[in-house]
Amino acid sequence: MKVRLETLGPTTLVIPQGRLDFASADRFQEQLEQALAGAGTAPAALIIDCVDLDYVSSAGLRVFLRAARAAERAGVSFAVCALKPAVRDVFDLSGFSRIIAVHASRAMALQSPAGPA
Amino acid sequence: MSPALVRRAGRSVGAPVRALADLLVKRDGPYARAFENLILALIALSVVSVVVEATSPLPVWAKQALRIEEIVIVAVFTFEYLLRIVAAENKLAFIFSFYGLVDLISIAPFYFAGLDVRYLRVLRLLRLLRVLKLQRRILEATVADRTRELADRHALLQQAQAQLKAELEVARALQIALLPSAFPAKPGCDGAARMVPATTMGGDFYDFIELPDGRMGLVMADVSGKGVPAAFFMAIARTNLREQAAHHADPGACLARTNEVLCEQNPMDLFVTVFYCIFDAATGLLRYANGGHNPPYLRRADGSVEALSGAGGLVLGAMPGIEYPDHTVQLRRGDRLVLYTDGVTEAFNSADEAYGVERLIAEVQEHGDGAAADLVERICSSVTVFSGTAPQSDDITLTVLAWHAPQAPAALR
Numbered sequence: 378m379k380v381r382l383e384t385l386g387p388t389t390l391v392i393p394q395g396r397l398d399f400a401s402a403d404r405f406q407e408q409l410e411q412a413l414a415g416a417g418t419a420p421a422a423l424i425i426d427c428v429d430l431d432y433v434s435s436a437g438l439r440v441f442l443r444a445a446r447a448a449e450r451a452g453v454s455f456a457v458c459a460l461k462p463a464v465r466d467v468f469d470l471s472g473f474s475r476i477i478a479v480h481a482s483r484a485m486a487l488q489s490p491a492g493p494a
Numbered sequence: 495m496s497p498a499l500v501r502r503a504g505r506s507v508g509a510p511v512r513a514l515a516d517l518l519v520k521r522d523g524p525y526a527r528a529f530e531n532l533i534l535a536l537i538a539l540s541v542v543s544v545v546v547e548a549t550s551p552l553p554v555w556a557k558q559a560l561r562i563e564e565i566v567i568v569a570v571f572t573f574e575y576l577l578r579i580v581a582a583e584n585k586l587a588f589i590f591s592f593y594g595l596v597d598l599i600s601i602a603p604f605y606f607a608g609l610d611v612r613y614l615r616v617l618r619l620l621r622l623l624r625v626l627k628l629q630r631r632i633l634e635a636t637v638a639d640r641t642r643e644l645a646d647r648h649a650l651l652q653q654a655q656a657q658l659k660a661e662l663e664v665a666r667a668l669q670i671a672l673l674p675s676a677f678p679a680k681p682g683c684d685g686a687a688r689m690v691p692a693t694t695m696g697g698d699f700y701d702f703i704e705l706p707d708g709r710m711g712l713v714m715a716d717v718s719g720k721g722v723p724a725a726f727f728m729a730i731a732r733t734n735l736r737e738q739a740a741h742h743a744d745p746g747a748c749l750a751r752t753n754e755v756l757c758e759q760n761p762m763d764l765f766v767t768v769f770y771c772i773f774d775a776a777t778g779l780l781r782y783a784n785g786g787h788n789p790p791y792l793r794r795a796d797g798s799v800e801a802l803s804g805a806g807g808l809v810l811g812a813m814p815g816i817e818y819p820d821h822t823v824q825l826r827r828g829d830r831l832v833l834y835t836d837g838v839t840e841a842f843n844s845a846d847e848a849y850g851v852e853r854l855i856a857e858v859q860e861h862g863d864g865a866a867a868d869l870v871e872r873i874c875s876s877v878t879v880f881s882g883t884a885p886q887s888d889d890i891t892l893t894v895l896a897w898h899a900p901q902a903p904a905a906l907r
Contacts, residue, residue, distance in 0.1 A: 435718040471786040472808030
């Protein structure tokens with residue numbers, strides 16, 4: 378799995394590509410932690426843009442959960458966006474879309490990157 | 495003498511010399527260490543003699559003593575040099591090697607100068623080069639030390655690895671032993687379950703719980719992640735779920751309470767998907783709640799298959815304060831309930847295709863008429879055939895409940 382990083386003002390975007398499973402989970406976890414730490418100062422918002430993410434296993438979901446928790450502790454707003462149908466199913470089935478803000482597109486996530494109500 | 499005789503004479507002399515070489519100069523030879531120490535002592539003695547000889551005028555008796563000493567030393571060194579040549583597999587290579595040349599230089603001046611060395615003080619000073627012989631000893635000792643050290647470490651590592659492997663196997667066996675081995679005997683229903691463990695320790699589990707009110711609890715669950723953390727969390731989740739089940743008549747309340755307990759003891763941010771249902775074998779009424787698990791399939795007696803509604807509850811252990819709504823479905827005679835983990839639908843073949851829900855539904859549709867155990871075996875073998883040689887990355891876990899409805903007393907009469 379490949380991961381790209383983009384910075385848009387105070388927002389850091391993490392864009393994972395491919396399959397997020399047990400094999401790639403630890404590496405992705407590290408990358409998210411680095412993104413959260415930022416270059417000296419933490420970003421105001423962290424968005425995981427899943428437009429190129431094909432698959433998420435339960436080990437992959439755990440990375441999202443840990444990132445959401447770490448963001449909350451750091452006072453960084455956290456959201457995911459542009460989930461493919463297979464990934465969206467996993468988020469819905471596991472109930473994760475109830476506790477993590479899910480937006481249909483990057484534009485919508487950037488407009489309201491605040492956490493779930 | 496004929497050449498043959500010379501060869502025979504050479505052999506008869508060669509054998510004892512070779513044996514002597516093996517004893518004295520071969521590494522690990524029984525007297526090699528002692529012989530090496532003798533050589534070291536002679537090197538030291540020789541260097542001291544050179545210094546004494548060069549710095550102070552000596553009486554005649556002392557000069558004679560030094561002379562005898564020198565002859566003895568050169569004799570021993572020559573003997574050593576010859577033994578090393580005999581012991582060397584490639585004799586020429588040894589003679590022209592660094593140590594071969596050092597050995598030669600430490601004795602050559604004596605033979606060059608004959609008995610009178612007065613005019614060849616420079617050659618005598620060459621004896622100081624005997625110190626270079628020390629280097630061999632140091633180098634060999636270092637290499638031997640390093641080799642021993644490496645071997646020790648390797649043995650330790652192997653031992654640690656074997657121990658770890660054995661402990662993981664025990665943990666795996668204990669984990670599997672937690673699963674119920676038989677479906678509780680209940681009139682009117684029959685059930686079967688199977689878990690095919692993945693190579694790395696997974697976190698799937700199923701459970702059958704006999705409740706105080708006579709109904710039966712069925713659990714299908716999958717802990718996120720793998721390895722020892724997942725196995726531990728599985729054991730904790732299973733124990734807590736069992737305990738809460740005894741105190742809660744509603745599956746949703748049971749999951750909610752279990753979730754609270756799991757959130758309190760979850761330093762690793764693990765979570766578990768749980769489908770929990772309470773089945774009344776007398777009436778066929780099934781009450782269930784779903785904490786983030788794949789919805790089970792209900793196969794009606796007519797062969798139609800539907801997924802149980804009400805999926806999408808949050809996994810357990812992720813966040814406290816969650817409520818899990820109860821759902822109810824009425825089973826009819828001949829219905830089958832199929833509970834599974836994603837190890838079934840996400841079993842991959844070597845072409846990287848997933849087994850998927852369609853194949854599972856097709857198996858359930860086609861082979862759901864028989865005994866529960868038969869359907870379990872059918873699905874397992876279908877998954878095995880599908881994945882072929884691809885490694886099994888996740889536990890494959892299945893439970894089938896078949897309801898025949900108990901014979902009503904009225905019907906018996």
